[in-house]
Structure formats: structure tokens, C-alpha cells
Amino acid sequence: MFTNNPFATLTDILPAWFMQVYVILMFVAVVAGTLFDVVHKGSARYFFNNWRKSNSKGAKQIGGGEWVSLAVQTGLVDVLASGEFCNARRRVAHLLTMHGFLIYVITTAVMVFGYPTPATPTPAILPLLWWIGGLMVCLGGYWFWFFIRADVAAEGNSPLRFMRADLFVLSLLASVTLGLIWAFLQTRGGPGASVFFGLYLIATTVLFGSVPWSKFAHMFFKPAAAFEKRASYANGSRSNLPAPADKPELFGSAREQPRHY
Amino acid sequence: MPTFVYMTRCDGCGHCVDICPSDIMHIDKTYRRAYNIEPNMCWECYSCVKACPQNAIDVRGYADFAPLGHSVRVLREEAKATISWKIRFRDGREKNFVSPIRTTPWGSIKGPAEYDAPRPEDFAKQELAHEPEALNIKGGLPALRPEQLKLGVV
Numbered sequence: 273m274f275t276n277n278p279f280a281t282l283t284d285i286l287p288a289w290f291m292q293v294y295v296i297l298m299f300v301a302v303v304a305g306t307l308f309d310v311v312h313k314g315s316a317r318y319f320f321n322n323w324r325k326s327n328s329k330g331a332k333q334i335g336g337g338e339w340v341s342l343a344v345q346t347g348l349v350d351v352l353a354s355g356e357f358c359n360a361r362r363r364v365a366h367l368l369t370m371h372g373f374l375i376y377v378i379t380t381a382v383m384v385f386g387y388p389t390p391a392t393p394t395p396a397i398l399p400l401l402w403w404i405g406g407l408m409v410c411l412g413g414y415w416f417w418f419f420i421r422a423d424v425a426a427e428g429n430s431p432l433r434f435m436r437a438d439l440f441v442l443s444l445l446a447s448v449t450l451g452l453i454w455a456f457l458q459t460r461g462g463p464g465a466s467v468f469f470g471l472y473l474i475a476t477t478v479l480f481g482s483v484p485w486s487k488f489a490h491m492f493f494k495p496a497a498a499f500e501k502r503a504s505y506a507n508g509s510r511s512n513l514p515a516p517a518d519k520p521e522l523f524g525s526a527r528e529q530p531r532h533y
Numbered sequence: 534m535p536t537f538v539y540m541t542r543c544d545g546c547g548h549c550v551d552i553c554p555s556d557i558m559h560i561d562k563t564y565r566r567a568y569n570i571e572p573n574m575c576w577e578c579y580s581c582v583k584a585c586p587q588n589a590i591d592v593r594g595y596a597d598f599a600p601l602g603h604s605v606r607v608l609r610e611e612a613k614a615t616i617s618w619k620i621r622f623r624d625g626r627e628k629n630f631v632s633p634i635r636t637t638p639w640g641s642i643k644g645p646a647e648y649d650a651p652r653p654e655d656f657a658k659q660e661l662a663h664e665p666e667a668l669n670i671k672g673g674l675p676a677l678r679p680e681q682l683k684l685g686v687v
Contacts, residue, residue, distance in 0.1 A: 319541075356544060356587065357544060357546075358546065358586035358587070359546050359586075362544070362546060421565075422545055422546060422547025422550055422560050422565075435562040435563075436562055436563045437560070437561065437562055437563055437564060437565035487564055487565060493541060494541070496541075497541035497542065500541075501542070511542075511588065511606075512604050512606050512619065512621065513588055513606045513607075513608050513619065514606060514607070514608045514617035514618060514619035514629055514631075515617070515619075515629070516608070516610060516613075516617070517608075517610055517613050517615040517617050517631045518631070
């Protein structure tokens with residue numbers, strides 16, 4: 273089951289070009305949705321205004337090498353290691369979901385375009401990675417949605433409450449879960465595989481087609497914001513925050529034993 | 534001075550939601566970022582500003598006493614047990630303050646659940662739960678001796 277390319281098996285009922293056209297359409301939907309989102313919300317204008325303001329307030333100029341270093345740090349720490357999260361549980365959930373999604377999407381694209389039919393045997397590692405990526409998304413995503421979301425327990429809301437902010441995570445979870453179920457049923461040869469494939473396509477279309485209304489675009493603006501933050505610390509403006517306190521950990525007489533009388 | 538949130542900094546962790554004494558910091562239903570649902574009810578306690586691990590919350594001053602163009606930014610450093618304030622006036626002047634906020638290291642105070650449950654006889658005592666040990670006073674609770682009292686009053 274874990275070494276079968278589910279998209280190659282699909283050619284029994286659909287031509288190979290079907291999934292290829294579908295993947296291209298989804299890619300176009302993400303690009304168009306993100307561009308629309310950037311223009312509609314003015315996020316690029318906000319980002320560059322902030323950028324100019326931060327640079328003009330900075331106490332020092334950042335050199336070319338330092339820009340590269342900041343970009344590498346942003347990529348490695350803030351993006352790949354989700355370094356901006358302070359809560360360890362949220363960070364682990366995000367790492368599982370993000371890396372799982374990347375593995376899942378990349379292997380999907382490679383299998384659909386590189387090994388579209390059973391005539392071109394798929395290396396076993398690709399479907400295996402596809403399954404691992406999908407399961408990582410499920411683990412991180414369901415953990416987040418059921419146990420880590422803020423404003424649920426504190427507000428006395430139902431853990432099943434659904435709002436627009438859930439559009440991204442729920443459509444992602446639906447897409448991946450239904451995809452895995454479809455692949456499982458297809459391998460078993462049992463009934464219902466076609467139904468789950470249809471549901472998988474619907475959920476995936478919602479995921480990639482709803483970019484302007486969901487928080488999908490955070491994949492693009494969060495790294496940009498993290499980079500701007502690092503630049504503001506490097507040039508000394510520090511987003512207008514105070515400099516770190518220059519006092520030692522033991523803060524003078526305040527550390528004495530309390531005298532209540 | 535109602536608070537507002539920089540959406541690109543906030544990661545929706547909910548610290549401000551938990552700490553706000555007015556319960557007006559909520560998570561946005563569209564973007565899952567924190568926002569102030571009722572700025573008029575903000576009493577400017579700065580709890581959320583200090584608690585935010587991303588420094589994503591700022592305070593907008595009312596124009597009658599804090600003209601546009603100023604800024605008040607706060608940085609809490611748990612390891613140093615300090616709060617630093619940076620006040621920037623709109624004419625460019627800047628004032629920086631550092632204050633200690635703890636007499637004990639961060640995380641060293643036990644939560645209520647970490648203490649033993651009170652015994653039934655403790656409920657009849659004048660002391661509160663875990664007193665006098667929790668007061669950290671050597672020699673037990675101090676008491677006034679009769680000679681310390683003001684003559685003619687008692």
C-alpha cells in the first residue's frame with residue numbers, strides 16, 4: 273500500500289493528463305489567489321512602507337553580506353524551523369504540518385508528472401514519502417485544531433466550532449485525509465474509492481482555490497515579515513522596541529528577602 | 534490608550550487572550566490573529582503588551598494627551614526579570630526606563646495546584662492557605678505585643 277503510486281493506478285479510470293491538468297490549475301489558482309490577496313489587502317505596499325521606515329530609522333546601514341546572512345537565518349530558523357513560535361507545542365504542530373505538506377505536495381507533483389502511468393514504474397520511496405507527508409499533516413493539523421487552538425477553551429466555545437479562520441487548516445486536513453483514504457481504498461480494491469477520490473478533488477480545490485479568503489497566503493507573507501523583523505534588529509531600529517536591559521540578572525536590593533513588617 | 538496588534542507579527546498564541554483583565558483581546562475569526570474587540574473598554578494596563586512573546590501588541594494613545602506620532606514600546610525580559618520602556622515623543626525625544634518586575638527568578642513560584650490540598654481543620658483557621666510557610670517569614674507570623682500598642686487606645 274505504501275509503495276504504490278495512487279495516481280498511476282488512477283489511470284485505469286482516468287487519462288493521465290487529467291491529474292496533470294488539475295495540478296497545473298491548482299498551481300495557477302494559488303499564484304492568482306496570492307497575487308489578488310497581495311493587491312486587495314495592500315500587504316506588499318504595507319511591507320515595503322514598513323521596510324523603508326525601518327531602514328530610515330536604523331542606526332546603521334546593513335551591508336550586502338549581512339543581507340545574505342539575514343536571508344539565510346530567516347530561511348533556516350524562522351521558516352524551516354518555525355523559529356518564531358514561542359510555544360513548543362504550537363511549534364512542533366506547525367513543523368509537522370508544514371514539512372508534511374511540503375513533502376506531500378512535492379511528491380504528488382513528482383508522481384503525477386514523472387510517473388503518471390503504471391508503464392513508468394514509480395520508485396518506492398515516492399509513495400512512501402507521500403504517505404509519510406500526509407500522515408504528518410494529519411498529526412500536526414488535528415493536534416492543532418482539536419487541542420492547541422486559542423480562544424476555544426477560554427471562551428467556552430465548542431471544540432468543534434468552525435469559523436472562517438479554520439478554512440485553511442480544515443480544507444488542508446480534509447484534502448489530505450480524503451486523499452489518504454482514497455489511496456487506501458484504491459489499493460485494497462474495495463468499493464468507495466471513486467467516491468473518496470471525488471471528495472478529495474473537492475477538498476483540494478477548496479484548499480487551493482480559497483487562497484484570497486483563507487490564511488493560505490501566510491506561507492508567503494510570514495517569511496517576508498520575519499525577514500523584515502531580522503533586518504530591523506540588525507539595523508538597530510528594533511521595531512521601535514527598547515534595547516535589552518543592561519542590568520544584571522540580580523537586580524540590586526529588589527532581590528533581598530521580602531520584609532513584610 | 535487602546536491596544537492594537539501588528540497582524541504580521543502575531544502568531545495567534547492566545548497569551549493576550551488569557552491575560553487581558555477586561556477579556557477584550559480575542560482571536561480574529563478570519564485570520565486567527567489577536568485583536569482588541571472593544572478598544573473603548575481597554576484600561577491600558579499593558580498586560581497584553583508585556584505578555585506578548587512576539588512584541589506584536591502596541592498601544593495607540595488618545596490624541597488629547599498623547600499627540601499622533603509618539604510611541605510607547607515595552608520589552609519584557611524574563612531572564613533578567615526586567616521591563617524596559619521606550620517612550621518616543623513626536624519631536625524626536627526619547628526616554629528609556631528599566632524596571633525590575635520580580636524579586637525571585639522567573640518560574641520559581643509554585644502554582645496553587647503544586648501545593649498540598651488544605652486539610653479540613655485548616656478551613657477553621659485565620660490564616661489563608663499555606664500560610665505562614667508561603668509568606669516566607671522566618672520565625673512565623675509576627676504579632677503585636679501589648680507594650681507595642683498605643684496607650685489609651687486598647
